[in-house]
Amino acid sequence: MEKLVIAGREFGSRLFLGTGKFSSNEVMAESIGASGTEMVTMAMKRIDLADKGDDMLAHIVRPGIQLLPNTSGTRNADEAVFAAKMAREAFGTNWLKLEIHPDPRYLLPDPVETLRATELLVKEGFVVLPYCQADPVLCKRLAEAGAATVMPLAAPIGTNMGLRTRDFLGIIIEEASVPVVIDAGIGAPSDAAAAMEMGADAVLVNTAISVAGDPVAMAKAFKKAVEAGREAYEAGLGRQSADMTADASSPLTAFLN
Numbered sequence: 001m002e003k004l005v006i007a008g009r010e011f012g013s014r015l016f017l018g019t020g021k022f023s024s025n026e027v028m029a030e031s032i033g034a035s036g037t038e039m040v041t042m043a044m045k046r047i048d049l050a051d052k053g054d055d056m057l058a059h060i061v062r063p064g065i066q067l068l069p070n071t072s073g074t075r076n077a078d079e080a081v082f083a084a085k086m087a088r089e090a091f092g093t094n095w096l097k098l099e100i101h102p103d104p105r106y107l108l109p110d111p112v113e114t115l116r117a118t119e120l121l122v123k124e125g126f127v128v129l130p131y132c133q134a135d136p137v138l139c140k141r142l143a144e145a146g147a148a149t150v151m152p153l154a155a156p157i158g159t160n161m162g163l164r165t166r167d168f169l170g171i172i173i174e175e176a177s178v179p180v181v182i183d184a185g186i187g188a189p190s191d192a193a194a195a196m197e198m199g200a201d202a203v204l205v206n207t208a209i210s211v212a213g214d215p216v217a218m219a220k221a222f223k224k225a226v227e228a229g230r231e232a233y234e235a236g237l238g239r240q241s242a243d244m245t246a247d248a249s250s251p252l253t254a255f256l257n
């Protein structure tokens with residue numbers, strides 16, 4: 001499998017993991033291990049910055065894992081830039097998942113504020129991975145502004161509804177000049193495999209793993225699905241017919257004549 005490269009750093013795994021909603025830090029840590037992920041995001045709002053030995057952080061940080069602080073909970077670019085600077089100070093990383101959603105009902109990312117924050121944060125030296133609408137024009141603008149990836153949504157966060165934006169994700173992947181990470185709403189390993197088969201560079205999954213009956217087993221299932229989907233993409237999928245007319249897999253005449 002080809003390695004994924006983001007901002008000059010190589011990743012062996014194309015599965016990124018979120019850390020919300022796990023029943024305990026121990027289950028979260030075991031799921032991180034089982035997933036094989038090398039990129040773990042965590043919401044700034046969930047970390048006690050005053051407590052250097054924050055227990056949750058201790059369960060995430062390990063060699064080979066890129067920590068990706070997340071600005072979720074911020075409602076505009078100014079709040080996101082403030083949160084980003086706090087994260088850089090607290091965690092010693094300039095990598096950032098930019099997530100700005102002013103609307104608590106659908107948690108949809110604000111495209112205008114996300115673009116503005118990306119421009120500001122890139123100038124400040126951050127490696128910015130923005131969560132965004134599955135909007136091909138916006139994704140182009142984010143890449144032009146210096147985003148290290150784009151992270152368009154499959155469906156609203158936490159819904160497990162799968163690739164609802166599939167057709168637009170296809171355009172984004174086709175036109176991308178930076179890696180495309182499908183984020184949010186991925187509900188099952190089959191969704192992750194489908195995204196990878198389409199040519200996505202990676203997927204970010206949280207809810208589908210953390211709320212599963214057995215999160216550790218589900219993390220393993222996602223690992224396999226992401227690898228299989230990517231391998232299928234690299235192998236080159238067969239063409240899909242435009243209609244239902246059959247095309248025999250083996251010659252129909254050889255034994256009959």
Ligand SMILES: CC(=O)[C@@H](O)[C@H](O)COP(=O)(O)O
Pocket residue numbers: 017018019020041070072097099131156157158159160183184185186204205206207208
């Ligand atoms: C953890 C994180 O970054 C979320 O904001 C992300 O979008 C994941 O979404 P799901 O919980 O739907 O997988």
